Amino acid sequence: MFSIIQAAGWPIWPLLACSILALALVIERFSSLKTRKIAPAKLLEEAIAVSRNSIPSPNVVIQLEQNSLLGEILASGFHAISNNPRISEDDLRSSIEGAGRQAAHKLERYLATLATIASAAPLLGLLGTVIGMIEIFGAQSGSSGGMGNPAQLAHGISIALYNTAFGLMVALPALIFWRYFKARVDGFLLTLELASERFVRHLITLTKSA
Numbered sequence: 001m002f003s004i005i006q007a008a009g010w011p012i013w014p015l016l017a018c019s020i021l022a023l024a025l026v027i028e029r030f031s032s033l034k035t036r037k038i039a040p041a042k043l044l045e046e047a048i049a050v051s052r053n054s055i056p057s058p059n060v061v062i063q064l065e066q067n068s069l070l071g072e073i074l075a076s077g078f079h080a081i082s083n084n085p086r087i088s089e090d091d092l093r094s095s096i097e098g099a100g101r102q103a104a105h106k107l108e109r110y111l112a113t114l115a116t117i118a119s120a121a122p123l124l125g126l127l128g129t130v131i132g133m134i135e136i137f138g139a140q141s142g143s144s145g146g147m148g149n150p151a152q153l154a155h156g157i158s159i160a161l162y163n164t165a166f167g168l169m170v171a172l173p174a175l176i177f178w179r180y181f182k183a184r185v186d187g188f189l190l191t192l193e194l195a196s197e198r199f200v201r202h203l204i205t206l207t208k209s210a
Contacts, residue, residue, distance in 0.1 A: 011128030015121060015166050022117045022174045025110045029181050038107070038188045039070040044195045047074045048202050055081055055206075069103040069188075073196055077203050089204055096196050103192060107185045111178060118174035125167015132160025 035041070047064060050056045055078055056064075065075035076099035080092055087095075136157065 011124065011131055011163050012166055015124050015128070015163070015170055018117045018121050018124065018174075019170045022114060022170065022177075025114050025117075026173075026177045029110060029114075029177075032109075033107070033181060033184050033188070037068055039191045039195065040068055043067060043070055044074070044199060047071075047199065051078070051202070051206060058082075069106060070192055070195055073099045073103055073192060074199055075099075077199060081203060081207060085207070087207065089200075092203060092207075093200055096200055100192060100196055104189055107188055111181055111185065114174055114178045114181070118171050118178055121171035121174065122164075122167045125164040125170075128163025128167070129160045132163060133157070136160060 043064075050060060055061075061075050061078045061082075064071045064078070073096060077092065077096050080087055080095040084091070
């Protein structure tokens with residue numbers, strides 16, 4: 001493997017950097033995009049239950065906020081009512097929507113970088129191939145006998161193509177994982193949106209009965 005990297009020349013080093021970065025991002029996203037960290041199954045019901053008659057204590061709200069991304073959104077509703085018990089429905093919705101946008105930003109973190117790697121890796125591979133071909137034909141044309149040794153030329157072309165192959169090897173997994181994480185994030189966003197809407201209706205009922 002190391003001999004192939006040496007033969008492919010300097011253009012393969014950016015591809016190696018992209019592959020290491022892509023692997024790190026995939027591991028990080030697998031670690032972060034877990035249901036228990038985003039939207040635990042019964043968290044909404046528990047939040048509604050503890051606030052059936054009144055806003056829970058600050059300690060409970062802090063625990064909720066630290067539980068997950070959904071907990072942060074739900075806690076933002078409690079904070080809004082605690083700061084202004086007569087808060088309007090529009091202001092309450094705005095507060096929770098703001099927390100939802102922050103949660104969406106956290107969910108989509110690094111996905112753009114992974115997509116960029118998936119798009120750029122084939123181009124970097126092609127760049128390496130073109131540079132290799134230029135060097136090969138430049139050396140061959142300067143040798144005696146015009147095109148020189150055909151076997152040497154064929155070997156040089158195969159070495160140049162290592163860059164394209166490695167570029168595809170980096171791009172394809174990055175593209176697959178990007179699409180997987182994008183679909184997973186979209187699912188979480190829908191879950192958070194539905195939970196937020198239900199929680200807003202609960203809080204509105206709570207403020208009216210207070």
